[in-house]
Structure formats: structure tokens, C-alpha cells
Amino acid sequence: MSEVHFDRIALIGIGLIGSSLARVIREKKLAGTVVVASRSSETLERAHALGLGDSYTTSNAEAVRDADLVIVSVPVGMSEKVAREIGSHLKPGAIVTDVGSTKKSVFEQMQPHLPDTVHFIPGHPIAGTEQSGPDAGFARLFEGRWCILTPPADTDEEAIARLTAFWLACGSMVDRMDADHHDRILAIVSHLPHIIAYNIVGTADDLETVTESEVIKYSASGFRDFTRLAASDPTMWRDVCLHNKDAILEMLARFSEDLSSLQRAIRWGDGDKLFDLFSHTRHIRKSILDAGQDVDVPDFGRHGAVLDAGENKSDPS
């Protein structure tokens, strides 16, 4: 696994994803040289202090010079600006990719500014935490997670194979699909959950009859699960909402329709209907556990994390 995949990798943006890539690239020796770029000199200094690259610059144009692989890890609303800056400085034959959560918009923003001499392959590693910034990254973030590539139909297959091999070396599994389908999947598995989480936390915070301190004290009864997603980076999520609007609005409409039906069942005391829905959803969690996409311990293993794991658990049943 410690083969050099690229002579020179440019990381544009060094937040949670960018800095995790920097760490795994270093750890697995996937590049000869890593150039780190951030528009914020403060972030760049932090990246330097963490030793995330071999050189550092606030100029994206400067960063991509002679790079074989350019990975853009910025909020999706910044994609066009970055493409404008780097377009004329890219090395012919370079692979340009990104890690944004929406793919159709990123393609439309970047493609017009990139020369025909480079291979532009939009990508999205389905990995992350609720934290952000260069300190939040870690090398194993991508391990066991999927990375989706959405190359347009005419993309060079060898370039796709090289980028696929890179992600596999990072620990990911790799899928390929068209951008529209990606955006629809992510709208339901990621964007809607985050929007719902932000919304319920906002609703709770606005109540007059229940205080914030009560919400916090009793949050272990369900609410706290939502607060993790609602602690995610606001800039990133604003941009996701603005750049995957159609698919998100479609999923929101379906969610609201289903919720109205559930609300009606509660109002009219339709216990059978409630029981059916509440039984029906259990198998999905089981499938997620079977697929290795979540931990197979109750309560996300929090008791193990908060208390000393198991030491006082009287029945390890």
C-alpha cells in the first residue's frame, strides 16, 4: 500500500476532509510532495504547525503548478472561484477532483474554467464528523467508507482508474455514478437528515414553555442524537442547501407528506398504523449494521465511552 501514486498533490482547502487527506497521504506515502493551500493564512499556519504538507501557500494558482493531482476541499459554493483561479495554471494531464457534497452544481461551476488538457473527475467521500478545521482531521476517516466518483461520460478511463486507486489506498471503497443520481441519494441520506436535525434543534431552542436548560438536561432521551449533526459546519451546509436545491426540495416534500400522515394517525389514535410504521423501520438499522456502516452496540457505544467500558456491567449479556 505504500506506493507513491502521484509526484505532486495539491490540496486546495485544509479543513476536516483536506487535512484528513493530508494525513493519510503522508502516512501511506501516496505522494512525493504535498502542497497545501488555504485562503486563510491562520488556517495555513495551523496546517504548517501540524506538518500537514511539504509547502504552504495562500495562492491556489501557485499551489496547482506542476501538480499531478489537485483535490479541491472547500465549501461547494466556492467551487467556481477556485476553478477560475487554478484553470490556467494546471499542468496538462493533471487530474482535478473535489470532495463536495453536491456533484451536479460543482461540475457546472468548475467545468467551464478548466482546460481540456486536464481530467476533471468530481468526487465525494462519504465520510466526516461534526467537527471542522485542520485539527479535526485524522488519517482513518475514509476507512471502510464509500467514495463516489461522478465522471462525465467522456472521461479518460485511465485517469479514473488512477483516482480510484488513490481512494482505495486511502482506505475507501469506490463507486461510480452520474451526478444527478448522486445528488438525489445524498439528498435523502445526508442533506435531509442534517436539515431536519438543524430544524428540530432550532424548534427546541425557541420554545417558551420548556427552557433550554431542561432541553439539555434531558437530552439523553433522544434529542442529543440530533445535536451532533446540527453541530456541523454552517458554511458547508448553507452551500449544500443552495447547491442541491431541487433534490432537497423533492425529499423535503416527501418527508413532510409522510409526517402529516403520521401526525394524523397520532391525532386520531390509529395505533395499528403507528405500530406498522415503527416496526417497519427496524430492519433498516439492522442492514446498516450488517453492512459495517455503523457500530453494533446500543446507544452508539456511549456507555463504553463515557464510563469505563464494561468494567461495572454486571451482566455482559
Place this chain on the structure above:
Amino acid sequence: MSEVHFDRIALIGIGLIGSSLARVIREKKLAGTVVVASRSSETLERAHALGLGDSYTTSNAEAVRDADLVIVSVPVGMSEKVAREIGSHLKPGAIVTDVGSTKKSVFEQMQPHLPDTVHFIPGHPIAGTEQSGPDAGFARLFEGRWCILTPPADTDEEAIARLTAFWLACGSMVDRMDADHHDRILAIVSHLPHIIAYNIVGTADDLETVTESEVIKYSASGFRDFTRLAASDPTMWRDVCLHNKDAILEMLARFSEDLSSLQRAIRWGDGDKLFDLFSHTRHIRKSILDAGQDVDVPDFGRHGAVLDAGENKSDPS
């Protein structure tokens, strides 16, 4: 802490909560004798095999004979039936409590069937996991979690003090409030999150354009957080919806109103409004972490649980 609090405790229902109580009572020696009752002889056999009590019966009337403390841990819709069965068999001076997630309904269901000679103090430990049944319990379930008691105004203070001491001995912190306020708090911190989680999992499962296997593969991007709550016991949650209807419908109405407003901001591209909401909710998570009501590690510490904790984390920053 290993003082005997009650000579004889009757546990009516031996699921996640009942069996966790059985374990902590045994571990901390909080009772002389523990009688376990379940209407299911299969569950009772399992409780016996796990050694959860000193005697076992399918008769609730039999179970409460001579008990100083009776703890009813059944789905809230069963409360009236249990009260009818035990009412005339209770020992004068006994304390009767429950662990149900709705308090006004439980009081109304049980109170008419209980004699004036006992102390009825409804209660609700804010603790649980998505698992159910006697195997799912563990002694530390209540540790660091709140237990809310909702005694009516004329309740004997000494009885309240004894029950409070019992919950403290179980590792809980204890609060006291009226049943209406409890039901409103729980509607927002627990009932609404569960309903929303069941709903979104149902919506995802019904899509025609995104397959179930895609939802599962890419669930790490947010969706899986909801599936934990949506794997909870369907009977319990049906009953909660039916027995805290007014408060739940009130919270659902507010949630939907807020969601419509958020949806409108997405449709019209109001980035500032989205950013404001998404920033605003972050502090709530911080407060929950500060209050010790969730684990202070990204992603609920799943990376530590799935992979070998930290061993390969290149930068422990």
C-alpha cells in the same frame, strides 16, 4: 451505597428498564428480595436464566403481595390493566411507581385503581437504549442520567424521599415536577425526535429513485444517526404517541412550521437565513457536552469503537 432500601421490591415488567433495575438492585444490594413479574412466560424464563430476581411469576397480583416498593415497567398503554390487577393486593404503606415516558396519562390510568393506603409516585428515568427485552439491560444504565418524579401535590414527603434515595442509589440524579410539564418537555426532547426519526427512515425506505441498498451503503453521511432511534421498541412508541397526544401534536406543529420556513429559505436561496439557523444550533451541542449528557468525541466516538481506538490516528490533535 450498599444499604438495603426496601425489604421486598416487585418489578412488574422485565424489559430493558425493568431488567436494568434488577441488575442495579442486585449489584448494590438495594433490596432484601426481588420479585419479577412478566405476563410472558418466555420473558420470565429468560429473566430466570439471567438470575434477575429471587422469585418469578406471571401474576402481577401475586408479585406485589408484601412488596414495599412496586415498580411498573411496561408500555404506558398497559398501565391501567396493571393497576386493576394489583390494586387490591398492595400492602398498606407500599410505594408504587412506574418508569413510563408519559406521566399525565399514567397517573390517570392507574390512580383510580390504587387504594388510598399506598403512595403512588409516578416516575420516569431518562435513560435507555434502542434495544429491548431482559437481555438488553445493564446495571449502569441510570448512571449520570436524570430521573423525573411527578408526585401529585398531596403525596407523603417521606415516601418521596425514600423513592428519591432509591434512584440516587441506582446512580441517577432526581428531579421533581408536575406531570403536565414533564409531558411537554419529553414531547420535545424525546417523543418528537423518535417520531421524526421513524418518519425519515420510512420516507427513505419508500423512495422509488434511490434503492434501499444505496440508502444503507451511504448512510454514514447522516442517515444512520436517525436509524438508532427508529430501531426502538414499536409497542412502547405506539403507546407514547397515543398517550401524550396533545403535547406531541403541539410540538409537531411547531416543528413543521419551522421546517416550512427553512424550506422556503432553500427554495428562494436565502443563504443568510440558512447560515443563521445553522450557526445558532451549535451552542446547544456544546451545552449538552458540558452537562455530561453526551460523549465529547466526534462521531459519537464511533471510529474508536469500530476501529482500534486511536492506534492508527496519525495526529492525535
